[in-house]
Amino acid sequence: MAIPESRFQTMKMKMKQLPSFPAFFFSVLLLASASLQAQTTDSASQKAAPASVLINNARIFDGNADSLSAPMSVLIEGDKIKAIGASLDSPENANVIDAGGRVLTPGFIDCHTHIMLQVTQMEGLFSDEFAFAYRSIPTAETMLMNGFTSVRDASGNSFSLKAAIDRGLVDGPRIYPSGPMISQTSGHSDFRSDADKSQLIGGGKSTFERYGMAVTADGRTEVMKAVRENLRRGASQIKLAVSGGVTSSHDPLYVQEFTADEIKAAVQTAEDYGTYVLTHAYNPKAIQRAIHAGVKSIEHANLIDEETLRLMKEKDVWLSPQVSIYSYYPPGFDADRKAKMDRAFNGLDTMFRAAKKIGIKKIVFGTDIISSPEQVRGMNHEFTHRTKWFSNAEILQQATGRAGELLALCGKRNPYPAKLGVIEEGAYADILLIDGNPLEDIEVLTEPKKNLALIMKGGKVFKNAIE
Template identity: 60%
Template structure:
C-alpha cells in the first residue's frame, strides 16, 4: 500500500485568515503583576494564602506575598480569586467537530474553518495546551502559533495509525474491498487517519508522520466505538508491527501512545514499547498493575461516553455503551492500587455543543477523585505526559504549574475549584482571566 502524505488544507485556512482579518494580538504590555490571588500551584490540595505573581515576557519570574511592580508593569488585582495553571487536555480532536455526514461530505476548507472555532473554544474554556491524538492539525497548530487564530498550544500526533479493519479504517461496505482496488476512506485521504499493514509500511508511515511534525505518535491496537468493523475485544497489530512503530519513534526521541480498551491489547502494547494507553475502559486489575509497574501513563476520559456521538449506527452505539460500562471499574481499580499517572482529557468527537460543555469532564471525575486530584490531573499530571515528547516538544518549558521559571499559562477563577469544581462548568462567567504564554486572551476583571 502506498503511504498517503496528503495534508489537510488548514494551510489554506491560515492564509485566508491572514489576508482577511488577522487577529489583534495581545497589547504591547510585556509584564503583569497579578496580586491578591489565592494560588493553586498544580499539585497542592489547598490554595495558598493571598500571593502576588509577576509575569515578565512569557515566564513567571516571581511569586511572593508582596512584590513591587517594575516600572511599566500592568497590575491586575485578583481580589482573592483562584489563580491556576492553564488546563491541559491529553486526548482531543480539534478537527472533525461535526456530524459524521459532514466529515465525509464537506471539503477540507470547511473542516478547517470549523476547526478554528473549536480551537478558540478550547482556549476560552481555559485549556491553554492540548494533545491532539488523531487528526491533521499541523497547519492549524502553525496558524495558532503565528497568531492568526486563537487557540491552545497544540501537541499534534497527526493521523492515528492502525491496520486494515482497525480503528483508523472508516470505510463503508460500499467503498469496496481494498484488496480489489477499493477506495480508502475520506479521513485517510485527508491525513486524519493512516492505514498501514506490515512492518515495512508501519516503519515508513510512522517516519512520514514524524517528518510532518508530530510531537508523538498514536497507534490503535484494539477496537473502537467510532469505527465500523472492529469490536472492542479485538487486538490489532502484531507485536512486530507495534515494535516497528515504537522503534522508529524511539529513534526520534519521543513516544507512542495507543488506543485500546481491552487487557490483551494493552499488554501487547506495553510489552512492545508503548508508553501511554488511551482509554483502557475494559482493563482488569492485573493488567492495570502491570501498566503501573512498567511506568506507563493512563489517558482516560468520561464525558465522551455520556452521550452517543451524532451519526453512530446502533452497533457503534452499543460499543459506546459497553465502553461506558467499564469506566467505574477502571477508576475504582486505579484508586485502589494507587495509580496516579493519570492524565486529563475528553475525547469529544462530532459534537460542537459538547465541545462547549467540555468542562463537565471535571465534574464527572469527582465520582472517583477529589476536586484537587482532578485539578492536578488537568494541570501538573498532564504536563508531565507532554514532557515525554522530549526534544520533539514544540513548546520547551515548564507547563502545568505556578512556580518561578514556569511558562505563563494562567487562569483566574471566580471561586475555589478545590472545594467546588462546578465553578469550572461556567467558564464564560467564572474564568475571569485567561493568559497563554504571557499574553492575555480574556480579562473581565
C-alpha cells in the same frame, strides 16, 4: 440496548447530542482565513504581550498541591513566570492586575482531543477539506476560552492550525500534534464503507485518510514509514490504534490490532526521534501487548483489569481516560455501536476503582470531544463527571501538573520546552483567575464564560473580566 436514564442524571449532561467522525486534509486555506480574521478582529489577543505583568492578591493552586496558598503575587516577564512571592515589586510599565483574592491556577490541558474533527458525521461525508479548516478556528478559540491553554491532539491533521496559532493568526491552545492515527486494515480508523473496494483489488483510500485524519498500515515496514511521515510533518508524539473501538464498525472491542512486532516498530521509530507512542486501547490483552512493546500512554482503557493496571504501574505507563464522551449516543449510531458504547461506559467504574485501589497516580485529563464547535463549549463538564472517583484536587492535578508531565515525554520533539501545567518560576505563563474555588466546588469550571475572570497564555491576556 438503551442507555439508562440514570446515566444522564448522574452525568448531568448539558451538551448537545452531536456526532462525529469525518476526515480531512488541512490546507493553506486555514492560514488564509486566519489572516483575514487577524486583520478584522480587534481582540486583546492580537495585541503584543506587555514586557511585564504583575498579578497581586491571588490564592494559588500550583498544579500539584492539594490546597491553595495564602494570597500571593506572580510576576510574568515575556511568556514565562519570573517570580512568585508574598510581596513583589512592580517593574516599570508593568501591567498590574489585582486578583482580588481569586483562585489562580495553571491553564488547563486536554490530553486527548481531536481539534480538527468538529463536524458531524454527515457533514464529514459531504464536506471538503476547506470546511474542516474553517471549523477548526472557532473550535480552537472556544477551547482557549474554556481555559484550555494546551491540548494533545490524539489524531488528525492539525499541523497548520498549530502553526497558525503559534504565529498569532488564530487564538487557540498550544497543540501537541500526533498526526494521523495509524491503524491496521480493518482497524479502528479504517473508515471505508462497505461499498468501497478492497485495496487488494484496486480500491482507494477512505475520505478519512484522504483528509489526513488517519492512515492504514500493515506490516513492520509500512508502520515505520507511517510513523516517519508523521514525524516529518512535525508530530510531537505518535498515535496507534491497537484494539477495537466504539465508533468504528468493523472491529469489536475485544479485538487486538497490530502484532507485537508492528507495535515495536512504531515505538522504535518514535524513540529514534526522541519521543513516544500513545495507543487507543480498550481490552486487557491489547493493552498488555502495547505496554510490553514500549508504549508510554494508554488511551481509554475502559475494559482494563487489575492485572493490567498493575503492569501499567510497574512499567510507569500513563493512563489517559475520558468520561463525558460515553454518556450519550451520537446520532446515527446503530445497535452494534450503541452496545459497544454501553460496555465502554459500564467499564469506567471498574477501571477507576481498581486504579485507585492499586494507587496509580499517572492519570491525566482528556475529553475526546469530536463533533462541532457547539459541542466543545460543554467540554468542561468532564471536570464534574470525574467526581464519582476523584477528589476535586485530584481532578485539577490531572488537568494541570500531571498533564504537563505527560506532554513533556516527547523530549526533544517538544515544541514548547518550558514547563506547562504548573505555577512555578520558569514555567510558561499559562494562567487562569477563577471566580469561586474549584477545590471546594469544581462545578464552577463548567461555566467558563461566567467564572473564568482571566485567561492568559504565554504571558498574553486573552480575556480579562476583572478590569
